[in-house]
Amino acid sequence: MITAVQKPFNEIHEMVRECRNLLILGCGTCVTVCMAGGEKEVGILASTLRLANREQKISMKIAEATIERQCDREFFDAVRDKVEAADAVLSMACGVGVQFAGEVFEGKRVFPALNTKFYGTNESVGVWSERCAGCGSCVLDKFGGVCPIARCSKSLLNGPCGGSQNGKCEVDQERIDCGWQLIYDRMKSLGLLHLLEHNEPLKDWSTGRDGGPGKIVREDMVL
Amino acid sequence: MAKKIIAFACENSGLKAIEAVTDPGVLGAVELVRLPCSGKIEIGLVLKCLEEGYPGVLILACPIDNCKFTRGNRRARNRVESARQILRAAGLPEERVHIDFVSSVDSHKVAEIVRSMQQRLAVRTASAVRTASAVGTTGPAGIETGKGAKA
Numbered sequence: 340m341i342t343a344v345q346k347p348f349n350e351i352h353e354m355v356r357e358c359r360n361l362l363i364l365g366c367g368t369c370v371t372v373c374m375a376g377g378e379k380e381v382g383i384l385a386s387t388l389r390l391a392n393r394e395q396k397i398s399m400k401i402a403e404a405t406i407e408r409q410c411d412r413e414f415f416d417a418v419r420d421k422v423e424a425a426d427a428v429l430s431m432a433c434g435v436g437v438q439f440a441g442e443v444f445e446g447k448r449v450f451p452a453l454n455t456k457f458y459g460t461n462e463s464v465g466v467w468s469e470r471c472a473g474c475g476s477c478v479l480d481k482f483g484g485v486c487p488i489a490r491c492s493k494s495l496l497n498g499p500c501g502g503s504q505n506g507k508c509e510v511d512q513e514r515i516d517c518g519w520q521l522i523y524d525r526m527k528s529l530g531l532l533h534l535l536e537h538n539e540p541l542k543d544w545s546t547g548r549d550g551g552p553g554k555i556v557r558e559d560m561v562l
Numbered sequence: 563m564a565k566k567i568i569a570f571a572c573e574n575s576g577l578k579a580i581e582a583v584t585d586p587g588v589l590g591a592v593e594l595v596r597l598p599c600s601g602k603i604e605i606g607l608v609l610k611c612l613e614e615g616y617p618g619v620l621i622l623a624c625p626i627d628n629c630k631f632t633r634g635n636r637r638a639r640n641r642v643e644s645a646r647q648i649l650r651a652a653g654l655p656e657e658r659v660h661i662d663f664v665s666s667v668d669s670h671k672v673a674e675i676v677r678s679m680q681q682r683l684a685v686r687t688a689s690a691v692r693t694a695s696a697v698g699t700t701g702p703a704g705i706e707t708g709k710g711a712k713a
Contacts, residue, residue, distance in 0.1 A: 348651040379606055383648070386609035391652040 340369040340460075341433045342467045343383070343453040345374060352391060355429055358399055361388075362425035363452070364418065364440065365405030366432035373467055376431030376453050378405040384431065384452060409436025415443045422447060422471045458489075475546030475553065481534065483525035488542075490518030496539040566593040567679060568611050569620040572600040574630050576622025578666035580676075588673045591680055592620070595650040600661075601634025608645045608659055617683045619645075622672065627677065627682070635663060657682050 345351075355361055363381050371377030385403045392399050404421050406414040409432035413421075422428055427448040430437040433455040441449040457469040470491035472489040478496070480484055488494045492502075492510040502509030506520040526532050544550070569592045571577040583589055593616075597603065600623030611619050621642055623635035625694050637659055646656040662675045 348648070352652070379604075381611055382606040386606065386613045387648055387652050389613050390609065390649075390654055394652075394654055 340372055340458070341435070342373045342454060342456045342459045342469075343370050343433050345375055345380065345431075346452060346454055348387060348391070350482075351384070351450075351452055352388065352428070355388070355399075355427065356397065358426045360400045360402070360425045361427055361429055362404060362418070362421050363429045364403045364409070364422075364431065365390075365403075366409045366430075366436050367405055367407045368410075370431060370433060370436075370453065372461070373459075374465075376433075381405055381431055384429075397513075409440055412439075412443055415440070460488060473553075474542075475550070476542070478539075478545065481537075481539065482522045483531060485518065485522045485525050487518055487522060490516070490521060492518070495519065495550050496542060498535070565614075565616045566591055567618040567676065567678070567683070568593045568595065568616045568622055569622060570595045570597050570603050571599070571622040572597050572624055572634070574599070575624040575628075575666050575668075576600070576662075576664050576672065579582075579664050579668045579672040580622065582667075582669035583676075584669075584675045585673050588676045592676055598630045599629065599634035600638035601629070601631060601636075602639055603638050605641050605645045605648070608642070609648065612649075612658055618658045618660065618679055620676070620679055621659075621663060622675075623663050625663045625665055655686055657686065 355386060363385050364532060365371070365378050365381035366376050369380070370380075374380065381403050383399050388399070388401055391397075402421055402425060404418045406418055408414050422444050425447075427450060428440055428444070429450045429452050430440050431452045432440070433453065435450065435455075436451055437451045441447070456467075458471040459469045460468045462468045469489050471486060472494070474488045478488070487496055491499075492508050492515065493500055495518075497519055500509075503517040503519060504512065506517055507513075508515040508517045523532075523535070526535055547553075569576075569580065571580055571594060573596050577594070580589075580592065580594060600621055603621055608619050608621075621638055623629070623638045626635060626639075629635040642659055642661040645659050649656045649659065660675075660679055661671075664671050664675070
């Protein structure tokens with residue numbers, strides 16, 4: 340899923356300070372699962388904004404809504420009236436949802452309440468970690484299902500760098516496992532260590548971010 | 563009439579303790595909500611109570627390591643800390659939310675917790691009133707406002 344965290348409150352408050360009718364719009368998919376922008380978080384942010392506005396004597400009406408997804412046009416129909424009644428929308432979706440809400444409601448200002456982080460997994464309760472970098476040409480088959488692009492800080496494809504110590508990455512020895520240690524351990528447990536002797540050629544990065552904004556067109560689906 | 567402190571009390575400890583309090587001053591200061599476990603408290607609910615005008619939110623949980631559901635009181639403690647962080651970040655007084663850990667026989671301790679929370683909130687209210695009255699005598703542009711100001 341796409342993971343995100345809420346922006347610092349002051350940053351959000353500065354963005355919306357001039358609004359008189361604000362709609363806080365949650366997203367019911369990824370950011371609900373990672374507890375950053377679902378119905379519950381919409382309620383918390385709305386209450387915090389109302390309390391802060393009261394303290395600072397700012398007059399602002401705040402409405403709340405959460406839709407199934409902000410990255411699909413059809414789900415916006417349910418909140419069209421609320422969006423039209425608002426000066427601006429404070430979207431609690433990922434960056435995709437914020438932009439798409441702005442495209443669906445032309446002329447309406449849409450502010451981001453979250454900082455979108457990465458494609459990750461729910462490692463344990465309350466902990467999310469990155470697994471995929473969306474490079475556009477998956478190499479997981481060659482590395483025992485552990486991604487060197489996403490899980491090595493340098494995205495190295497032919498073994499670890501000198502900053503790998505005791506299974507940890509030099510970027511943050513407390514928090515980050517060495518991706519290549521993980522790959523080695525996994526390949527060893529699968530009895531596939533010999534495959535790592537193969538040299539991986541230069542990767543074509545144009546399939547990911549380096550190739551510009553991505554687009555997928557399924558001719559069989561296009562109307 | 564001003565709203566009371568709202569107290570969310572675990573039915574296994576805090577609720578029994580507060581029900582045994584005899585001081586009418588303490589009982590009259592609190593609106594009581596029974597929880598099956600303090601771990602049931604939610605950050606959104608705490609903030610909603612403040613938004614609705616309750617001066618303070620008190621959570622009464624079982625002593626640490628003595629929760630019937632193993633870690634409900636630790637959960638409550640973490641959530642209260644998160645709620646206080648949210649208030650701090652928004653420039654609001656965090657002492658409006660408080661958690662304490664009591665057993666079912668701690669009625670004297672609960673009474674003291676309520677009294678000291680009342681005092682903290684009263685100090686805050688008094689200082690807020692002083693600030694408001696200071697603002698009321700001289701407006702942002704130095705213009706006299708309020709009672710006695712010339713029309």
